[in-house]
Amino acid sequence: MTTPRNARTAAPAVGAAEPSAKPVERGIPEATVARLPVYLRALTGLSDTGVDTCSSEELAAAAGVNSAKLRKDLSYLGSYGTRGVGYDVEYLRYQIAREIGVTQDWPVVIVGIGNLGHALANYSGFSSRGFRIVALLDADPRRQGEDVGGLGIRPFEEIERLVEEHHVAIGVIATPAVAAQHVCDRLVAAGVTSILNFAPAVLTVPHGVDVRKVDLSIELQILAYHEQRKALADPGSDAVPDALPSGLAPLAADGVVSR
Amino acid sequence: MTTPRNARTAAPAVGAAEPSAKPVERGIPEATVARLPVYLRALTGLSDTGVDTCSSEELAAAAGVNSAKLRKDLSYLGSYGTRGVGYDVEYLRYQIAREIGVTQDWPVVIVGIGNLGHALANYSGFSSRGFRIVALLDADPRRQGEDVGGLGIRPFEEIERLVEEHHVAIGVIATPAVAAQHVCDRLVAAGVTSILNFAPAVLTVPHGVDVRKVDLSIELQILAYHEQRKALADPGSDAVPDALPSGLAPLAADGVVSR
DNA sequence: AGCTGTGAACGCATTCACAGCC
DNA sequence: GGCTGTGAATGCGTTCACAGCT
Structure with missing residues (x-):
């Protein structure tokens, strides 16, 4: 298994009680x-x-x-x-x-143009797969104006204007963890209803807003867990971190394997 | 749960081996x-x-x-x-x-030091969470020798030597998709048994090797799917992508409302 | 004959609700 | 009285195996 689970924060139910006939929810799992x-x-x-x-x-x-x-x-x-x-x-x-829904392009803003933000802004895979980056935002004045992949970095304060101007529904947060919730709130207030969060923080959003989280060190930690179990199952290996954890149970040989 | 657990003492004495307690297979989901x-x-x-x-x-x-x-x-x-x-x-x-398994550091190599690789190499979250980047590798001679976050970029050919020298069990692939399988094979041959793959490619690995995949545009596409449904459920919204399907294929006649 | 599409069976994950302990 | 730990119940996702169509 490879992809994060649990993405939705809110149910898709938009109206409270349904008066007229809805075309029946499609309900793809x-x-x-x-x-x-x-x-x-x-x-x-x-x-x-x-x-x-x-x-x-x-x-x-x-x-x-x-x-x-x-x-x-x-x-x-x-x-x-x-x-x-x-x-x-x-x-x-x-x-x-x-x-x-990617037969046409979705406009996207990226907030936080540090190392990761730069990489995202330059990532060509977005444009070829249904997304168009329309604005880069950063709170640090020293970064503003800098050109990244053909777009200038704008001050964070312009967020409402830019979201409205480009009809942005999807925002990417690549800020430090401390700033993430505030950025999220401003994005949501400006009208963004889907957020991809790279900051290592748990975001709270209103009903109806979707958040997905990508966390690099969590992925590595999951690998480390399985790696540790392999090392314990096979004491001959030396691919073990410097110190051994104390007395953990050996694991059945077949262990955990992904494809 | 059936297996009784032995609560051990708080003392973080790493390295103290437990004598002969042989609990049971843990099996954490x-x-x-x-x-x-x-x-x-x-x-x-x-x-x-x-x-x-x-x-x-x-x-x-x-x-x-x-x-x-x-x-x-x-x-x-x-x-x-x-x-x-x-x-x-x-x-x-x-x-x-x-x-x-992160009470001590796991040595990690990163292969492919483009935009994303740079960001990963500079990401401080790794070192504080149980990982230590010990080598950066890239096949492009123009990048080699460049200093990124205190480490020089090494030629890809040195991979076997570096993996062995640092007892590396975990590798990160941040190359273009076409190179990913080859890089993966070399990593595995060198002894790496856990791989975090950022390249948009399906990797084939031998039994016993774990792969986790992080795919940025897939995350965005999942958001787009839900976003599209919100837009359809609420026709008043204007947070809908600009254009309509551009006759990419025949027979789109049945439209969006059916079923 | 071959391959899709799908009910039914199975297994895993989440939630419920309460027994057990502080 | 309060909070953890956990069987039991429920819900979801995957796999099986075959009916149905070309």
Whole structure:
């Protein structure tokens, strides 16, 4: 398992009591939603290498999942394959892109242009995958005006103006942890309703705002946990940190393995 | 839970080997493992603000989870709280750090020192959370020798030597996607058994090697999916991307409202 | 004959609710 | 009285296995 779980902060229910008939919630499971971008990328890869039809087995291999899961996931979107044949790569690709909502670009702002913010601002993967960075913001006056990837860094105070001007719904926080909640509040007040948070802080947001968190040292710590167990299971190895932890239980040989 | 837990003493005496206690297979659920670092950080925060005891309710709030889940998670580690009172912050913090395996530093190499690699190399959160970057590697000769955060960038060819010399078990891949599998193979061949992959590629590794993937544009796409649904549920909003689907594929006729 | 799409079975994770201890 | 630790209940996600279509 690889992706963070638990992303949503609030239920999608917008109105309280529903007066008229709603078209019935589609209800794609969250775990499936998290894999759709992976399938999208795999399809793009196949498409680039000239493949125009593929079986669930092939696509699953390219995406790094098993084929039963892939078929189940796709079944939530509709019946886009052909029995006995497989999937049309271009067609399926478009359907998934449409379902995710990246058939057109989402404007995004990045707040906090330190090392990580710089890297994000220069990351070409965003523009090719449905996002367009429209503003970079930083509170430090010394950074303002600096050009990063073709955009100038603006003062944080302009946040409301920029969000409104560009109709921004998605914001990225790459500030130090102490600033994160304040930045978040200002983003939300300005109208942003989805936030990708790189700061190591727990954000509190109002109902209806989504937050996803990416935390680099948490990922490493999860690896460390498994690594420690491997080391304990195999005392011959020397790939162990300098001091050994005291008397932990040895683990069954098969241990934890990801693909 | 069936296995009784031996609460050990608070003394952070790392290295003292326990004689012959052979408990049972621990088997902490993966979902719990992924949250332990979050609890660890929350505890560190509480500790820094002078709190020395907390209830499951308080700690859960600081970590952004509900208290039932927190208590369940902690119960897999042992009985480290006191009924009617709560948890000793320092004690619990040490127990979790020990369980994760970050009571001492893990040496880490980073491969691919582009924008993201730079950011990672400069990220201070690693060193304070159980990791020590011991080498930076890049295949591009123009980058080699450059100093980043006090370390020189080494040629990729030295990977085997560096991994062995520093007993590295964990590697970080921050290269372009095309290079990722090759870098991964070399890392594994050199003895690395845990990999944190930032490249947008599916890595194939032998049994026994763990891979975790962090993909920035996938996180954004997941947000976009939910954002799109909010926009559809609330047509009054104007936080919708600029254009409409651009005939990328035929037969988009059924539109967005169906099913 | 081959491959998709899906109900049913299974297993894991979360939540509930309360027994057990301070 | 208050809070932890945990079986039991519930809910979700994955896997199985095969019906249904080409």
